[in-house]
Amino acid sequence: MTTTEVLVTEPGIHPDMPENVYHADPVPGGSLSSSGARKLVPPKTPAHYRHDVDNPPPSREDFDLGKAFHTRVLGVGAAIVVVDAKTWQTKAAKEARAEAYAAGKVPLLAHQAEQVDAMAAAVRRHPLAAALLSKGQPEQSLFWTDERTGIWRRARLDWLRTDAIVDLKSCESADEEHVAKAIARYGYHAQADYYLDGARTLGLGDLPFLFVFVEKAPPHLVHVVQLGPDELAAGRHLNNKAIDKFAECQRTGEWPGYPADITTISLPPYALRALEF
Numbered sequence: 001m002t003t004t005e006v007l008v009t010e011p012g013i014h015p016d017m018p019e020n021v022y023h024a025d026p027v028p029g030g031s032l033s034s035s036g037a038r039k040l041v042p043p044k045t046p047a048h049y050r051h052d053v054d055n056p057p058p059s060r061e062d063f064d065l066g067k068a069f070h071t072r073v074l075g076v077g078a079a080i081v082v083v084d085a086k087t088w089q090t091k092a093a094k095e096a097r098a099e100a101y102a103a104g105k106v107p108l109l110a111h112q113a114e115q116v117d118a119m120a121a122a123v124r125r126h127p128l129a130a131a132l133l134s135k136g137q138p139e140q141s142l143f144w145t146d147e148r149t150g151i152w153r154r155a156r157l158d159w160l161r162t163d164a165i166v167d168l169k170s171c172e173s174a175d176e177e178h179v180a181k182a183i184a185r186y187g188y189h190a191q192a193d194y195y196l197d198g199a200r201t202l203g204l205g206d207l208p209f210l211f212v213f214v215e216k217a218p219p220h221l222v223h224v225v226q227l228g229p230d231e232l233a234a235g236r237h238l239n240n241k242a243i244d245k246f247a248e249c250q251r252t253g254e255w256p257g258y259p260a261d262i263t264t265i266s267l268p269p270y271a272l273r274a275l276e277f
Helices: 019-023 046-054 061-074 091-102 110-125 127-132 176-186 188-201 229-252 269-274
Strands: 012-014 080-083 106-109 137-145 152-160 165-171 209-215 222-225
Touching: 019 152, 046 229, 061 080, 061 106, 061 110, 061 152, 061 165, 080 091, 080 110, 091 106, 106 110, 110 127, 110 209, 127 209, 127 222, 137 188, 152 188, 165 176, 165 188, 176 188, 176 209, 176 222, 188 209, 188 229
Parallel strands: 080 106, 165 209
Antiparallel strands: 012 137, 137 152, 152 165, 209 222
């Protein structure tokens, strides 16, 4: 699949930028996204980040359901191809999946398509989630320069309202404990702060950031959550570390991995507690 030649040289919001153009990074010299920032800090390293930029990972089946869910709910995104098969094990199914990937589309088995449709229907039935997504614009691409370091940054918002940013997340469980763990594990607090900083810089004001978590399994319960100031501050701390590292690596042209010297490793606290008698 080819990408349209688009260059971004001025800060601003691009409402109709194709997804593949955004992910290919249309900023000459490169820009830092939220997902990229999370690859620059532990447990990842700048070397991981540079490798993924130079070698974009192929489409992965475990991401397809989430992509298709976004398309169904937001009304934009990669087209969905439903393959009439029970598994991907047959030759015909594998060929259909490969063709879909090559065309920039999302392949789903029939039962997966039914699952995605049920998840999207659950969002539409949820009073608050449906109301949040009833006004605004989907898939808004933001580009801006960092005030502190001067590096280019970018973000792609699932849904932009005049009074909020809304982000869709599919999950195994949307109860508070599991949502909190997912936010910590995947760095969603850093994502929220990153997007909010872009919105402020581009003159959109101090908007709340709302997550819409939707369970993958029936009855596909929906939970709308937001982060407190301490959690956003923690995300900002991580982002600042990543931004500083990105600026340094761009300046030096070096993208280091793990330390070159011997590292003395300590066991995590839970392991040490298990040794207490």
